[in-house]
Amino acid sequence: MRLLYSALSPFARKVRIVAHENGFTDAIMLETVAPFTDESLRATNPLSQVPTLILDDGEILFDSSVICDHLDAEGGAGLIPAGGRDRLRALTLQALADGMGSAAVAVVRERMRPEDDQRPELIARQTAAIVAGLDLLESEGLANDRWAIAEIAVAAQLAYFDARKVLGWRDGRPALSAWFEAASRREAMVVTSAPLT
Ligand SMILES: N[C@@H](CCC(=O)N[C@@H](CS)C(=O)NCC(=O)O)C(=O)O
Structure with missing residues (x-):
């Protein structure tokens, strides 16, 4: 997986914490992007926002709550109550x-x-x-x-x-x-x- 992020983004930080708690730290390649100035991000995420997660099969996920939902479902840490x-x-x-x-x-x-x-x-x-x-x-x-x-x-x-x-x-x-x-x-x-x- 590739996580397009910026170091100071609090939304990307939330995703990185959830990834860590789910044991995905090594499975995620971090790529720094400047969302406000790098227009190339828009080709991946029309909102041009970080975090954006690209799964191994090419599926693109945003925003941070959707990414967290996916990581927690896959990793099983149970950070998001089921119902x-x-x-x-x-x-x-x-x-x-x-x-x-x-x-x-x-x-x-x-x-x-x-x-x-x-x-x-x-x-x-x-x-x-x-x-x-x-x-x-x-x-x-x-x-x-x-x-x-x-x-x-x-x-x-x-x-x-x-x-x-x-x-x-x-x-x-x-x-x-x-x-x-x-x-x-x-x-x-x-x-x-x-x-x-
Ligand atoms: N609701 C989004 C908010 C993400 C967000 O606002 N990210 C900022 C960086 S902290 C961004 O990329 N802003 C660029 C823009 O909105 O043009 C999420 O939870 O992922």
Whole structure:
């Protein structure tokens, strides 16, 4: 399999963690792509987004949730509940984390524009989504003894917030901060933290 990815993409990080937990690290060839500037990616994924997974038989998978679904089904780690309310809850939390990530990427992209061209209302709206998501995670709480798709998705995004200095999110959120500190020590987080080539 070939994974088209960028080292800082939180969505690609989530996929790499799920791949690691399912024992696929050696089976996946990582190929760095710059999704915002490399138009050749569009021939593989019309959305020109990473992560994009190309299976050995040529089948192309995106987005990150579909790739995770496939890897977990094939690898059998059981990170995605098979059915019932557990599944709905896990997928909804993954969607929350991914949505916060999309908002964060939008903020980072906006901040890259010349200061005079930046749209404060766009940054404010995207930041509001991130803040509300963080508050929900703080009040609902994440279990330290659970490490499945929802927790992996959240950890990948929190790490991105730090790496890109999207916002200071720890103040007023002691539970989420402590949870993330413990999550960051997990092997899958450590081995996916450095840019891989
Ligand atoms: N919903 C997608 C989001 C992926 C995404 O936004 N990736 C960013 C990099 S972090 C990207 O490739 N953006 C390029 C673009 O949207 O043009 C997923 O979960 O895979």
